[in-house]
Amino acid sequence: MKRRVVITGIGLITPGGSSPEDVWQTLLHGQSVAQSITSFDATPYSTSQAGIIEESEPFQPFSRRLLKRMDRFCCLAMAAAHRAIEDSGIEFxxxxxxxxxIGNMYGGWGVTDPSLRNLLTQGYREVSPYVASAWFPTAPQGQISIHWGLKGQSKTIIADTASSALAIGYAARAIEEGRADVMLAGGAEAPITPYTYTFCSNSGRLNPAGYRVFDPEGRGFLVGEGAVLLVLEELEAARRRQAHVYAEIAGWATGYLPRAENLWSDEGKKLASLMTQALRQAELEPDEIGYLGLDAQGVQAADLAEAQAVERVFPGEQPLATSCKPTLTHLLGAGAAAEIATALLSMQHDLIPPISAHPVSAAHMRLVSEEARPAQVRNALIHARGADGVQSAMVLRRMAE
Known part of the structure; x- marks a missing residue:
């Protein structure tokens, strides 16, 4: 019999706030936190708007010496891990x-970008000695393990915008199978550098008109920096220490749709099959789901495929659906973890935040827009997709008081 896995801590460092309370208030307002990039000239790019974290308070628990050795995406991950551990009250x-x-997409270019420029213009002596370790996508995995002395399961997952969904899912599986008792899991990203932003802009996934989901003119999203880490525990261990439990990870499935099949033209069949698998694991029927956490890419074809997947799984009345991304911006490798955290906060507050403060509608979907909707969510289904074909679906079950 597999062990049950619960979430007991949330660590959020986002453009919309650096605590669950602050982020929740931002989500309730539904106004995008995107702002103009000022750290470099972003006018040549497809958009100069992004989600930016301006406060330095989240980094205060760490010495300047340590922060100097790390890229910004790693600093964000460390700060989120600290908040999650503090929220959980866990002692290792x-x-x-x-x-x-932990998942991410791009690794650490905040250190690498200027160092490469210095190498080309001023010579090797002007290259930071920390580049070799700071840029590496596995840096947060290593620094978190070292800082808190974690000696168990450790992995970095890179799966485009589904990265943190897979990180959390595989972490839960490690606990289920007895390979771990406690896991920190989530994602981190810091893409607001000239080099990384070039990737984002040239990919064609940024929308100059803003983040417009389920819109016939939808052409993409707005990116943001941030980190979201969760504390996962085996249920009985959490009960023994009388921990607050946000929810149980009741089901999870992941799969791959080869890009050769034209990613968004399968009419949502692959995503629908994964949603069905996750429901089956959770031993739930579709009509028992009260909340849908959407991938919400903001690309017309992608949003249509997602709507088709939802219609396949929920042919009758559909659950209320939302996404935090239009408000917080898309945190890329941390975006799916932000969606999971949003579902957890909805369960806490008996409210579903709006996908936007503006009217949003989609055929065959019950989108929450303009204002929050009261709802006692017992079970939530959150899904994520990456542009290279990785897809994921997770079911969260609210625990009885």
């Missing part, structure tokens, strides 16, 4: 059974 008594799974 058996560090061999505690680990970290």
């Amino acid at each position: 008594q058996h560090r061999e059974a505690a680990g970290v799974y």
Whole structure:
């Protein structure tokens, strides 16, 4: 019999706030937090708007010496891990059974970008000695493990915008199978550098008109920096220490749709099959789901495929659906973790935040827009997709008081 996995801590460092309370208030207002990039000239790019974290308070628990050695995406991950551990109240008594799974897309270009420029213009002596380790996508995994002395399961997952969904799913699986007792899991991203922003802009996934989901003119999203880490525990261990439990990870499935099949033209069949698998694992029927956390890419074809997947799984009355991304911006490798955290906060507050403060509608979907909707959510289904074909669906179950 597999062990049950619950979430006992949330760490959020986002453009919309650096605590669950602040982020929740931002989500309730539904206004995009995107602002003009000022750290470099972004006018040549497809858009100069992004989600930016301006406060330095989240980094205060760490020494300047340590922060200097890390890229910004790693600093964000460390700060989110600190908040999640603090929120959970966990003490790592058996560090061999505690680990970290974390996802990102781009790694650390905040250090690498200027160092490469210095190398070309001023010579090798002007290159930061920390570049070799700071840029690496696995840096947060290593720094978190070192800082908190975690000696158990440890992985970095890169799966485009589905990265953190897979990190959380695989972390839960490690606990289910007895390979871990406690896991930190989520994602981190810091794409607001000239080099990384070039990737984003040239991909054609940024929308000059803003983040417009389920819109016939939808051409993409707005990116943001941030990190979201969750504390996952085995249920009985959490109960023994009387921890607050946000929800149980009741089901999870992931799969791959080869790009050769034209990613968004399968009419949502692959995503629908994964949603069905996750429901089956959770031993739930579709009509028992009260909340849908959407991928909401903001690309017309992608949003249509998502709507078709939802219609396949929920042919009758559909659950209320929302997404935090139009408000917080798309945190890329941390975006799916932000959606999961939003679902957890909705369960806490018996409210579903709007996908936008402006009217949004989609055929065959019950989108929450303009204002929050009261709802006692017992079960939530959150899905994520990456542009290279990785897809994921997760079911969260609210625990009885």
